Amino acid sequence: MTPRKQKQSRAALIFRVGPAAAAVLALSLAACGAGGSDEGASGAGDDLTVLVEGGGKAELAPVAAAFEQETGTKVTFVELPYDGLYDRLSSELSSGNVSFDVAALDSIWLSAFADGLAPLDEMFTDEVQGDLFPSLVAEAQVGERFVGMPAWTNAQVLFYREDLFSDPAQQQAFQSRYGYELAPPTTWDQYLDVAAFFTQDTDGDGAVDLYGTDVKGAVETEWLALVLQAGSEDMVLDADGDVIIDSAEHQAALDAYVAPLKAGSAPAGASQMDWAEAQNLFYQGQTAMTRFWAHAYTQVPEDSPMAGNVGVTTMPAGPGGAAAVPGAWYLSVPTATDKQDQAMEFVQFAFDHNELGIETSLGLAATIPALEAGAQQEGRENLSALIEALEAPGTAPRPATEKWQQIVDSVLIPMLQEATTDGADTQALLDDAKAQIEDILG
Secondary structure, X not given: OOOOOOOOOHHHHHHHHOOOOHHHHHHHHHHHOOOOOOOOOOOOOOOEEEEEEOXXXXXXXHHHHHXXXXXXXXXXXXXXXXXXXXXXXXXXXXXXXXXXXXXXXXXXXXXXXXXXXXXXXXXXXXXHHHOEOHHHHHHHXXXXXXXXEEEEOOOEEEEEEHHHHOOHHHHHHHHHHHOOOOOOOOEHHHHHHHHHHOOEOOOOOOOOOEEOOOOOOOOOHXXXXXXXXXXXXXXXXXXXXXXXXXXXXXXXXXXXHHHHHHOOOOOOOHHHOOHHHHHHHHHOOOEOEEEEEHHHHHHOOOOOOOOOOEEEEOOOEEOOEOOOOOOOEEEEOEOOOOOHHHHHHHHHHHHHOHHHHHHOOXXXXXXXXXHHHHHOOOOOOXXXXXXXXXXXXXXXXXXXXXXXXXXXXXXHHHHHHHHOOOOOOHHHHHHHXXXXXXXXXX
């Protein structure tokens, strides 16, 4: 498995997996510098070295400070960009010569690196599992072993412009056109109605300057959520590893995914639309809705016309009900570190103090109690939507295969990009994708 090598922005890589936001991006880039340092590597004194993606340090820094205060063990972070983190993990875990004691891993990497990770089974007591969403418990286990402890999680929710939805003139016009009250959509059909309605020429110059929503052809996770919402129990691969991407549910999801674009309710250029571009359009007030990672609710720039004007709720449900794809990161311990006990202690401490993540720039956590407590705070309305998304019956993790990133990069994204073109045959695209994925899996 290799990380994405497509030409896209750093922001696109961060938002694709859901762990960071635009505000964190500047900090992340500045912190990464030349790609981290080997100072404090495994074996150096009493320090622990934690390997993180740039945005991940923001979540873990309060935990590290509390851990040092309580135990006297200093935690040194080595920050790397997303691709660089994968490459470091791949090289060192395969060689058995590691420069870190704990690493924060994207969920889609757990299967690829499981052989080099120490089991965390003793930590996953019934009480611990009860504090975690079922999808995260399932994702943390590779084969018969737990190899990662959730540190923070994310999921996509629906953001919308409150000024538009609360405007009496807009409400009256919508009621007149569609026969029901204007409100944040709860179904796919309502989503299309609202997207079409808010595609408007607001300045009267004869050109559309406000679109109802966006269609992101350059990222795959949003479409995968629609696959689950269409009623599929699995996405792309079933529990036995068979390729099911050509199923009726996958086609329904693909048709629904590109429908706003086909209806003229989303901006052109969808084949290159990624998380960063979609977020920018919404922050500029150019789209009325966007399905986006929950953390972005607290990241709206102060100079944005959307500042203090963003509503948040769960994604609209499809024929199979509500569902989301978790975007979690996990703390793992390499088997090759000579500081196993300290590393395990840090991972356990991070879980026990998971609520510290709520006060960071990302404002995320992994445990249900931490998120529920955070949701009671003013300005963190996104956390209620996040909890509801992660508790939805259809919510499920991405397939546990070491080839997942290769499947995403070489099959899923090109397929989505092709689906955004005029006259695309979605079933033919899915049939072709099945053949390609079967070839990758051998």
